[in-house]
Amino acid sequence: MKRGETSLLPLEDAREAALFFVVGALCFLAALAALTAKSTYGAARAWTAEVEGEYTISLSDAAPQDALAATLLVQSVEGVDGARLLSEAEISALLEPTFGSRGLPADLPVPRLIAVTAAPGAGDIGRALTETLDEAGYTAAVDSHSAWAGDVRRMLGTARIVALGIVALLASTAIAVIAFATHAALLARRDIVDVLHIAGARDRFIAGLFERRFWLLGLRAGTVGALVALASVALLIAIARSSGNRSGLLPELTLDFPDLAVLVITPVIAGLAARIAAGITVMRALKSVM
Amino acid sequence: MTQLRPDIFDEAAVRLDAVTLRYDASGEILSGIDLALKPGSFSFLTGASGAGKSSLLKLLYLARPPSTGEVSLFGRPTSRLTRDQLSAMRRRIGVVFQEFRLLGHLTAYENAALPLRVMGRKEAQYRADVEELLAWVGLGERMHKRPETLSGGEQQRVAIARAVVTQPDLLIADEPTGNVDPEMGARLMRLFIELNKRLGTTVIIASHDLGLVRQINAPVYHLANGLLVKNAPEPGKASRRRGDGIEIKEAE
Numbered sequence: 001m002k003r004g005e006t007s008l009l010p011l012e013d014a015r016e017a018a019l020f021f022v023v024g025a026l027c028f029l030a031a032l033a034a035l036t037a038k039s040t041y042g043a044a045r046a047w048t049a050e051v052e053g054e055y056t057i058s059l060s061d062a063a064p065q066d067a068l069a070a071t072l073l074v075q076s077v078e079g080v081d082g083a084r085l086l087s088e089a090e091i092s093a094l095l096e097p098t099f100g101s102r103g104l105p106a107d108l109p110v111p112r113l114i115a116v117t118a119a120p121g122a123g124d125i126g127r128a129l130t131e132t133l134d135e136a137g138y139t140a141a142v143d144s145h146s147a148w149a150g151d152v153r154r155m156l157g158t159a160r161i162v163a164l165g166i167v168a169l170l171a172s173t174a175i176a177v178i179a180f181a182t183h184a185a186l187l188a189r190r191d192i193v194d195v196l197h198i199a200g201a202r203d204r205f206i207a208g209l210f211e212r213r214f215w216l217l218g219l220r221a222g223t224v225g226a227l228v229a230l231a232s233v234a235l236l237i238a239i240a241r242s243s244g245n246r247s248g249l250l251p252e253l254t255l256d257f258p259d260l261a262v263l264v265i266t267p268v269i270a271g272l273a274a275r276i277a278a279g280i281t282v283m284r285a286l287k288s289v290m
Numbered sequence: 291m292t293q294l295r296p297d298i299f300d301e302a303a304v305r306l307d308a309v310t311l312r313y314d315a316s317g318e319i320l321s322g323i324d325l326a327l328k329p330g331s332f333s334f335l336t337g338a339s340g341a342g343k344s345s346l347l348k349l350l351y352l353a354r355p356p357s358t359g360e361v362s363l364f365g366r367p368t369s370r371l372t373r374d375q376l377s378a379m380r381r382r383i384g385v386v387f388q389e390f391r392l393l394g395h396l397t398a399y400e401n402a403a404l405p406l407r408v409m410g411r412k413e414a415q416y417r418a419d420v421e422e423l424l425a426w427v428g429l430g431e432r433m434h435k436r437p438e439t440l441s442g443g444e445q446q447r448v449a450i451a452r453a454v455v456t457q458p459d460l461l462i463a464d465e466p467t468g469n470v471d472p473e474m475g476a477r478l479m480r481l482f483i484e485l486n487k488r489l490g491t492t493v494i495i496a497s498h499d500l501g502l503v504r505q506i507n508a509p510v511y512h513l514a515n516g517l518l519v520k521n522a523p524e525p526g527k528a529s530r531r532r533g534d535g536i537e538i539k540e541a542e
Contacts, residue, residue, distance in 0.1 A: 005413065008404075010395040195391050198351055199452075200381030201408045202374055290355050290376065 008196065009189060009209050019181045020221045023174055023270060027225025028232075030170040031266045035233060035259055037163035044156035051145040053118040055126060058111040060139045067112035070138050074114055077132050079122030086113040171273065178218065178274045182210055182281040197289065207282040211275045218274025222267030230255075230263050302362065303329040303460060303492040304350060309359035311345055319345045321516035323359070329459075330490040332483070334503045336521075337513030343496040344388065344464055346513065350494065351385045351462050352376055364459065381409060384453035384491075386463035390445045392437040392452075398444070399424060399433040402451040409456070416455075423451050427481070428474070442469040450478055454485055461485060463495045467502055475502065 057074065059067055067085055074083040086094075091113055092104055104110060118125050126144040133140040186193060196206050233255055304327040311320040319342045327333055337343050348354050349361050352368060361368045363379055371379065384405075392401045402424055406416045424433040427447040437445050446469045453461060461482065467475035479502065485491040497503055503510055510521040 005407070006396055006400055008393070008396075008407070010393075191391065192393055194353075195393060195404070196408060198353055198380060198383075198385055199405045199408045200377050200379075200383075202377045205408065290352060 007209070007213075009192065009213055015181065015184065015188070016217060019177070020217060020224075022177055023218060023221035023274065024225040024228075026170050026174040026177070027222040027266050027270045028228045029225075030167050030174070031226050031229035031263055032232065033163050033166040033170060034262045034266070035229070037160050037167065038258060038262060040156045040159045040163060044153055044160070047152050047156075048149045051149050053120075053122075054145060055116040055118065055129060056143045056145070057114040057116060057129060057133070058141050058143070059114070060109075060111050060141075062112045062138065064112075066138070067114070070112075070133060070136070070140070071114050073132060073136055074116055074129060077125065077128050079119055079125040079128065080116060081119040081122070082117045084115050086115055171269070174270065175273045175277045178214060179277040179281045182214060182278040183285065185210065185213075186282055186285050193286075197286070203283055203286045206286060207279045210278045210282045214278035215271045215275035217271075219267050219271035222270030225270070226263040226266040229266070230260075233259070302326040303331070303364055304494070305360075305362040306349070306356075307360045307362070309349065309356040309361060311342070311349065311354075312357050318357075318516050320349075320356075320513075320518075323518045325511065325518060327492055327494065329364075329492055330486065332486045332493045332506070332508045333495070334506075334508055334510045335494055335496040335513065336498060336500070336503060336510055337496075339498065341513040342516060343513055346518075347385075347462050347464055347494075347496055350460075351383050352380055381405070381456065382459040384456060384458035384461045386446075386450050386453045386461075386466045388464040388468065390437070390449040392445055392448055394437055397434045397436055398429055398440065398448045398451075401437065401448050402433075402455055404452055405456045420451075420455060423455060424448075427451050427478070443471065443474060446470055447474070447478070450481070454481065457485070457489050458491060461491050461493045463493070465497055465499075466495060467497070467499065476505075479506065 057070070059070055062070065071083050071085045074080060088110075091110055092099075094113075095104060095110075099105070116125075116129065124144065124146075126142050126146075129142045130140070133142075193206055196209075237255060304325065306323050306325040309320060309323040309325075310318050312318045323346070335343050335346065349356055350363075352361075352363075355361075355369065364382065366379070368376065368379065392398075393404070396404070399420060403413070403416060403420045406420070421430070421433065424430060427450060429444060429447055429451070432440060432444060437448065440448065446466070450463070450466060453463065463482070466482075467478055470478065482493050482495065483506070486493045512519050512521050
């Protein structure tokens, strides 16, 4: 359509208003699901990065001097970036959730703990630590946190796949709804299509009219859906920050550039999906007439 | 496939060979129709209401294919054309529908210019021509009104303007003067004759208005019971030749 020309399809009616709402709602849900998928991926990386390369050595029945000597021994192991003997206060703090703030029972046998950090790219040094301590005669247990990190990764990987599945499902639903709506619009405007057809309009020309209409509808509805999703996420972040996130267990919620990119892309994808669905539907319908 | 007779094939603008038409399981609306119209001819199609005039016209303006037989336009069998070729052929045809079929959201001017937009012409190229045409059919003052604000006769004239705006090779009109007064009817008929005379447009007009048909001494094809017969011009009436092959009979 050239500038200033009236569209050959009439302006949107009540049916398109309903479709606008449905597509907008689907885009809102899809944007939220995409953000969920992205943030679970980010959370998994943050959580596992914190514990990967970290080892905790517990020494049973070790005197303070022995623990210090073991720490120095660990620092000499190849691949170790740093090793530090945890103080009794730090150990008490770790056990506080279990024993409370009044301190540990005097008769509780508490192991000495050495926090070890592997050098970047050192790989798994757990075995080397165990062998070195065994050879030196220490009764030590080395915990690489790998089981816990693996669990976290598996759980968040599943959550991410579910979220991506929801995105795909919502996108398919939106496309199906738009295809159905296009077909209904085509039937409702059969008279116009017939006149254009008999006037010599090619199928591509007629399909182009519907493609433009539904591209704009998808783009506008997608924009509204994405903006509502942005507002929802911003509200969630504000609530999370006001509650303090004191445990430090959950990763901090943020809205970064990739999140904004998801919100910008959502309406474009919605518009493209609407355009393609409309084009295919119209071309198929026109094939049924001479 | 229907065997085409080569003797009349090349010279016919419109040709139907053993054409039948039936809708679903109903009986035949058209039965074994043979028709050949020379380029630049002017013909009437008559028949009682429900005789199949509109159905026959649909075949001619390529709105639907025949059930059997072949429809050829401008020397080309339409059954062998691709969809794009059919679209290109439709652009050579102007159609005046009995029920006008104007687009309600467009003005009279935009409706009349519709085939030109479909052809991809720029408005600057056609604006003056379309305005002149609408002025000629008496809509110079109302060309920016929408159809709903126009009378039946005015809508009819917009529909006619839309059909002739591209100066088509074939003009098909279904009861084109059904909603206008006799004076405007005569004026519109003169437009059709003008197109036929000046541009060599092949014109076929379906009408049950025998008064209109009798005014113009042109071949009349009559549809009855699904069969098409050609009537000879009525004898015994004085006529004057216009020099364009069409005779307009004197009023009795």
